[in-house]
Amino acid sequence: MMYTSNLILLASLAIPSLAAYQPVWDINASHFFDNFTFVNSPDTFTNGFTQYVGIDEALSSGLAKINNGKVRLGVDSKNTYSTTSSGRKSLRLQSYGWFDNGLLVADFNHVPVAGCGMWPAFWVYQGEQQQGSYAEIDILENVNVHTANTHSFYTSEKCTINVQKGNLVPEKTTDCTWKSDGPSSQGCSFNAEEGTFNQPFNDQYRVVALQVESERIRIWHFKKTEVPADLSSANPNPDAWTKAPTVHITPKSCDFHKAFNHFYIIINITFCGSWAGDDFSNTNYAGQCKAKTGTSDCKSWVAGHPTDFTNTYFEFNSIKLFQRG
Template identity: 80%
Template sequence: MYTSSVLALASFAIPSLAAYQPVWNYNASNFWDNFNFIDSADIFTRGFAQYVGIDEALSSGLAKINNGKVRLGVDSKNTYSATSSGRKSIRLQSWGNFDNGLLVADFAHVPVQGCGMWPAFWVYQGERPITPGAYSEIDILENVNVHTANTHSFYTAEKCTIDIQKGNLVPEKSTNCHWESNGPSSQGCSFNAEDGTFNQPFNDQYKVIALQVESERMRIWHFKKNEVPADLNSANPNPDAWTKTPTVHITPKSCDFHKAFQRFHIIINITFCGSWAGDDFNNTNYAGQCAKRTATNDCKSWVGNHPSDFANTYFEFNSIKLFQRA
């Protein structure tokens, strides 16, 4: 098992002077050894999910190895009262953390099905309700309900403005990535990916998402199944040689990326309803798409009473790899 002391390898070298080297390779052979299963209600997003520990996750099949792939899903058999903690699900956090590097997720399947779901694959330092003074987050794969475009958000407790080299900001967001508990609704640098990068369209077309975090820039790529760079199968990938244009490419304007974005743990979770997915049932953010589809504005009741709707709400990973500069 890797530990944070082992992983504090990164030095913010000039990119041209150092090649990437493999540090992590999490896959079916070692996944359970490198992640902690958080056993609690979802207090983080006010979501309708009860996260289970590793023993229950494995015995119930919410977590399992499936044909050499790591599968992480939710209970799709039982009903739940709207007054309960929510549908049983998973939230994993890597034991190790990293400051910079190239994080590559090779997906066999991302969660689908629709109304009520809120899956996320992301990295963070410090959960906002617990340690707001030492907080940073990058959302790598995240959206809700029936939407078909991925979103990316960058948040930090540090003062941090950016320059956008590539990327389309979410309309209500800004180029100020600073987050504070009483800050404006526009805080955080959030970007829309192209349509087809979330939900079932992702599974139909895409395979890999890569995040590069360095002191001089941060970039995110989506790769379709037929366009994954060959060097991602090697020990020394070189993002500067990739021909695919990143979805997001940001550089610091008034920000120390090294200080603002560091000590990241990988998080994988699937929640329901809450402060984002639940809005769709109340005709607020998304013109009531799920209210129309389900004929209700009660997200918790819908999710609690329709277990079979979430049979395909699961992640399946071929691998998660981290490369860092020597």
């Protein structure tokens, strides 16, 4: 079933502030591709060395497929590319439906693994439909060989926060305001615990949950043995979960409902670009990729080493949205 923005809007407008959560979306292998559009263009969003392909090529090439009842979304790991091309073929999906608030739960069977050059992300943002306004929350994201997840919050609204739990990355502040012509250090970003990204995630973890409400925003990581039983029910209750969130923020000088809304789900894997880096000598993590690959040139590494990205794929059991009703 395809969930339209009108349905989500109606559900959003009808939510009492502290009512119990009710199921709105249950996106799984039986209808996953009906709920997303596939971007078909080079990655101009992050200047990545990536050519996103449309749904027809994604399915025919096997970059997108149903695998044993799970949804696999990956990258080309067979071909080499010219460094003057638009880049390695990959996927960027955007949900047709959007939401303003609720509990978004991603149940992963696998997150991307490889290392140098990769930049995978599972995130939500307003999209280009809201002119003059921007909001983004990064739920699962990092680059290269890092093994800890990061979470970032950006809004075009003036927005300062109180941090109830979470470790801000060193260059970030509690001002989540973002402007298109602002410095790269703007916005609020938090480090998650070690083991929440890359292969260590696959070894231990399964579920990442985002709660967005007017009074607070929280993000949890759940190991395979920690997934709350009520996530299998129709009425999960995050306030009853014993696992502490990785991040818990509340508004200081900010209207969360105005600052963080109209969210589309994005799933993408890009390469190099503005974070993973075109120059391994100057990217994050103390030159680890230069030492590992023997080159400083991200594009040449990604272009010439297809088998290095055999395990660079997402595999989803489901994506669910619950809203107060």
